[in-house]
Amino acid sequence: MTQILDYILQRRSIRKFTDAEVNRETILQILQAGMAAPSATNRQPWEFVVLTERKPLERLRRVLVLGRYHAPAVIVVCGNMRRALPGPARDFWVQDCSAATQNILLAATGLGLGAVWIGIHPIGMLKKGVSLAVGLPKHLIPLAAVYIGHPAETKPPRTQFDPRKVHWEQVGTISPADTEPE
Numbered sequence: 001m002t003q004i005l006d007y008i009l010q011r012r013s014i015r016k017f018t019d020a021e022v023n024r025e026t027i028l029q030i031l032q033a034g035m036a037a038p039s040a041t042n043r044q045p046w047e048f049v050v051l052t053e054r055k056p057l058e059r060l061r062r063v064l065v066l067g068r069y070h071a072p073a074v075i076v077v078c079g080n081m082r083r084a085l086p087g088p089a090r091d092f093w094v095q096d097c098s099a100a101t102q103n104i105l106l107a108a109t110g111l112g113l114g115a116v117w118i119g120i121h122p123i124g125m126l127k128k129g130v131s132l133a134v135g136l137p138k139h140l141i142p143l144a145a146v147y148i149g150h151p152a153e154t155k156p157p158r159t160q161f162d163p164r165k166v167h168w169e170q171v172g173t174i175s176p177a178d179t180e181p182e
């Protein structure tokens with residue numbers, strides 16, 4: 001239990017990587033974590049495109065204008081609209097795939113790797129560029145690209161806990177912490 005809390009605090013966006021490869025077995029372990037995520041009605045509306053070769057990585061990097069990092073592996077997390085829920089629940093695919101993405105980041109951290117989440121959906125230009133770069137069929141929407149590699153930078157673990165963002169019972173009430181004597 002304490003270990004998972006440690007990994008949650010240790011997880012930081014790592015954007016500098018060594019040239020060392022991430023082997024296929026490790027990537028599969030990370031994907032096991034991704035697909036352990038919760039999803040609305042357990043639809044699992046996700047697909048994962050793994051890039052490890054130079055040319056596909058370069059094609060992706062070119063379109064990710066806010067994420068041109070050099071990592072040996074990228075996982076593009078996509079929502080599968082053929083598995084998305086019908087009607088007003090359709091957009092739950094975003095939470096489902098975000099949960100998978102966070103699991104991927106935590107698994108990478110736990111395995112001693114570095115990773116960073118690059119947002120794609122809902123930015124139209126990025127969605128289009130990534131879909132073309134990776135060759136996605138129409139029913140797959142790219143949510144995020146996760147760069148993964150051996151870290152070449154370190155960042156301290158941290159929370160950004162802010163008691164002002166915690167609302168007990170209802171918004172506007174004074175939290176018990178605020179009422180305690182100094």
Ligand SMILES: Cc1cc2nc3c(=O)[nH]c(=O)nc-3n(C[C@H](O)[C@H](O)[C@H](O)COP(=O)(O)O)c2cc1C
Binds near residue numbers: 117
């Ligand atoms: C939806 C989303 C989109 C993000 N997009 C980018 C991005 O395009 N480029 C980037 O370098 N980092 C991106 N990040 C990482 C954030 O910048 C990072 O999580 C934030 O600065 C907090 O730092 P930390 O991850 O080290 O805690 C994104 C994170 C999320 C959750």
